[in-house]
Amino acid sequence: MPQPQVPHCPAALARILRVAPLVPLSLALTAFCRHIGKRHPGLFRRLGEHSRVRFVLNPVDLPIMLCLAPNGGAPTVRALRGNCEGEARISGPFAALLGLVHGAYDGDALFFSRDLVIEGDTGAVLALRNAVDDAELDLSQEIAALSGPFSSIILQTAAFAERRTGVSMARPEEDLAW
Amino acid sequence: MVMEIVCPAGTPAALRAAVRAGAHTVYCGFNDETNARNFPGLNFDRSEMREGVDFAHAHGARVLVAINTFPRAGDQSIWHRAIDDAKLSGADAVILADAGLLDYAARTHPGLRLHLSVQAAAANADIINFYAGTFGVKRVVLPRVLSVPEIAAINAETDVETEVFVFGGLCVMAEGRCSLSSYATGLSPNMNGVCSPASHVKYHDNNGELDAKLGGFTIHRAAKDEPAPYPTLCKGCFSAGGQTGHLFEDPVSLNAEQLIPQLQKAGVRALKIEGRQRSKSYVAQVVRNFRAAVDALEAGRPLPEGMLARLSEGQAMTTGAYKKTWR
Known part of the structure; x- marks a missing residue:
């Protein structure tokens, strides 16, 4: 089965992020990341010796970069409009980065096809890729778990957005052929 | 069966x-x-x-x-x-x-x-x-x-x-006996379980050209429209004797x-x-x-x-x- 082509991120998201306040966004992303860490403790354990590396996540079709510092299990995320300093950098379309988190794409295939570019500490990037792959994250479910009575609305909205844009918003269902 | x-x-x-x-x-x-x-x-x-x-x-x-x-x-x-x-x-x-x-x-x-x-x-x-x-x-x-x-x-x-x-x-070598990774990095698949360990691999994007380095050696430079290079020495692309190509093995x-x-x-x-x-x-x-x-x-x-x-x-x-x- 060939890898699906990576869809384009909606331009509206880029327009919003051009003016969105970054401090509240960074605080929200940090809180979200810590919530994920609590629900998936193996995620940071798998980083091992790389759990103090600063990762720069660069969605090339959005006007921000994310600097993720795992801090040995107490992660922080900073959203920046300029360049981010870090030891390891992963650049690619936002949809590719989201698809990797959800296991919709194979990271090596995206790398060989040049959809993803990695720079800096390759070992740390590999550890992060493997840790995320093993955690089987579903970001829509994670947000829904924080949303109390609004969880079903969150999931429906995510499913609608995925249908409209093709961007992976949730973990795809496995094809249980056997 | x-x-x-x-x-x-x-x-x-x-x-x-x-x-x-x-x-x-x-x-x-x-x-x-x-x-x-x-x-x-x-x-x-x-x-x-x-x-x-x-x-x-x-x-x-x-x-x-x-x-x-x-x-x-x-x-x-x-x-x-x-x-x-x-x-x-x-x-x-x-x-x-x-x-x-x-x-x-x-x-x-x-x-x-x-x-x-x-x-x-x-x-x-x-x-x-x-x-x-x-x-x-x-x-x-x-x-x-x-x-x-x-x-x-x-x-x-x-x-x-x-x-x-x-x-x-x-793998181009006699199975189980690879010295290439060991030569470039000091670590080998046979002894340490790592062929071309990621800690010794660096990629650098140079205006669309992608350089792959292993242990400080540039082992491949891929043009903008080429697939990214595989980071093992055996699949590297080298210039030698006036020719450029995959010296050991095609990727x-x-x-x-x-x-x-x-x-x-x-x-x-x-x-x-x-x-x-x-x-x-x-x-x-x-x-x-x-x-x-x-x-x-x-x-x-x-x-x-x-x-x-x-x-x-x-x-x-x-x-x-x-x-x-x-x-």
Whole structure:
């Protein structure tokens, strides 16, 4: 089965992020990341010796970069409009980065096809890729778990957005052929 | 009898994905130098191994534990402990390369099924029968240097089951004896479980050209419209003697999918997929493809068309030594 082509991120998201306040966004992303860490403790354990590396996540079709510092299990995320300093950098379309988190794409295939570019500490990037792959994250479910009575609305909205844009918003269902 | 599909799993999630996708058997390793895919963030701790074996058994699949590197002098106890823990986890077999470890496993755990790793480079019936007679080896993973007729010749002279690679990365060296990675980085797949360790790999995007460096050596520079280079020295592209090219090996991936009927006729029992370092998504897609192929063969249907090109290293494929067109 060939890898699906990576869809384009909606331009509206880029327009919003051009003016969105970054401090509240960074605080929200940090809180979200810590919530994920609590629900998936193996995620940071798998980083091992790389759990103090600063990762720069660069969605090339959005006007921000994310600097993720795992801090040995107490992660922080900073959203920046300029360049981010870090030891390891992963650049690619936002949809590719989201698809990797959800296991919709194979990271090596995206790398060989040049959809993803990695720079800096390759070992740390590999550890992060493997840790995320093993955690089987579903970001829509994670947000829904924080949303109390609004969880079903969150999931429906995510499913609608995925249908409209093709961007992976949730973990795809496995094809249980056997 | 349906040919057995033996699938890689670098993480517990990949093991579960492989089993759900139809793997008959999954192979994996502990998160240390005892296995030849000792990469960051990969592999199983002891409790994950026990849980993985339980999951596979609950779904009717088997688990093989690869302990296929060569023990360092004075440190054999690390490898012995891995064999003991594989047995404790309930694994269906261990995959070993070193004769000393085979001896330890045969003496210490007489009920433990032993498979001979590709790293042992057993490429004729005499040596395979020696391993079977001496240590009780039940299956051998054949080196990727044999043609289909050569595999048939081996099977005609041994009762040991044979397992062959059908998909994934290729290795240009005599199996189990690579010095290239060691030369560039000081670490090797055979001793440390890492071929071209990621800690020694650097990529640099230079206005669209992508440079790959290993241990400080530039081993490939890919133009903007070319696939990203694979970071191993054996697949590097070099300039020498006024020519530029892949000096050791083209960056292509093995795909013997269409040779499955011939491999079955040659007496092969199991088909192995390479790629414990690859993602859960890769494992699931490749397993589904090969499970469909062996089921079609068993039912007398034509093999489905292969669709795995984009998942391969270098995004190009070969049937490797199975069809030795250069002879």
